[in-house]
Amino acid sequence: MNKADVIIVGGGAAGFFAAINIAEFNPQLKIIILERNKEGLRKVKISGGGRCNVTHAEFIPQDLVLNYPRGQKELLGPFHQFMTGDTIAWFENRGIMLKVECDGRMFPQSNSSQTIVDCFLNEARKLHIEVKYEHTVNSIKKKDSTWCINTNKENFFAKKILIATGSSIKMWKLLERLGHTIVNPVPSLFTFNVQDKRIKNMPGVVANNVEVKILGTNLESKGPLLITHNGLSAPAILKLSAFGALELAKMDYRFQIEINFVGKPFENCLKVLKCAKHDLAKKKIIKLARFDLPKRLWQQLVLASTINEDMIWADINKTQLEHLSTQLTKAVFKVEGKSTFKEEFVTAGGIDLKEINFKTFESRVHKNLYFAGEILNIDAVTGGFNFQNAWTGAYIAAKHITNKDM
């Protein structure tokens, strides 16, 4: 009979992290991971463009939670138990040094996600964790105090189970049957499709200090903006896609955005342009980009302001100056759809957070049923925060699973 003390459903980031910690807290326990694929940790392998953005160099829980559109309030307590510094130490203790990039993202020094995959696989082997690949969980039932797990191959039985299947619609349906509420899943972390003359044929162009608002909503963000083949990307846009995931889905990803390319109010921008009219009187407007804007973007914004290619600063009139200031500080673009960001996506939605005890990551609906990772209605902006949620939940669940009468 396939009996274990703890069964973990899902051999991904949260599943392996939980299993390893449980085995370390209590080496006597029999732990089985059930994974539907031929190998586990597939997302870890492809994460961060093959480099695995393990976590983020943000060490204040109150600031760290601000990166989670869903889970902000609930993760504050858990981050006081296990957060970024603990993640760094956890990997360091296993010989893996992490490095910080200038934007705070942290990667293995090897620059390869394989280092993280190998670490998990080696630890699991050393700790005698059984990993059953090609075992898809099809149903979960509780009989007396035992969990019965049916897979495509065999049945398994355990006193405690942890579900870490990520964004799996099938598993959410299964959990609904067990009495859990699922918040409808929608995509998060996507780029905006925009077809507009002002940004046509300039993929790769970056404006660094941009403010973006979604008109008709309270959604706004700041940061770098990248022009792509299809439209707009980079942190200023990805943050909006995450914080606006539900609202933008309702709008069917069709809305208008207002971009301030220079990060200054209209009047201040106008003042700078008036100075340019005086100081650069004989120069062609189109030639010299102002506000450190990329030249091609400046040129398109100038042309969109009813200013022709040959006009010099001395000839620009008041209306044209105002048009240019409008293009620079309040340019409106029509968004028509979304695209995937570098194949990286997460899902907003999942198990309703009201049904989880965040001191333990145990279900409030069933005893001895735990969850960690993306299966919960928690997701973050890009930068290593999604993995941090997986590590934190898995660690705390592992601690509680082993603390409680085992």
Ligand SMILES: Cc1cc2nc3c(=O)[nH]c(=O)nc-3n(C[C@H](O)[C@H](O)[C@H](O)COP(=O)(O)OP(=O)(O)OC[C@H]3O[C@@H](n4cnc5c(N)ncnc54)[C@H](O)[C@@H]3O)c2cc1C
């Ligand atoms: C391309 C890409 C790049 C990313 N890069 C980053 C990054 O650099 N940094 C970051 O923080 N986040 C990144 N993310 C997000 C991050 O990968 C996820 O948030 C994280 O993997 C969630 O971990 P998890 O364990 O909850 O789910 P997963 O890692 O998805 O693991 C779930 C596992 O459960 C298995 N499973 C599902 N259903 C069943 C079933 N019925 N029976 C058995 N097994 C099942 C799956 O096969 C899978 O192995 C990236 C995501 C993508 C798609």
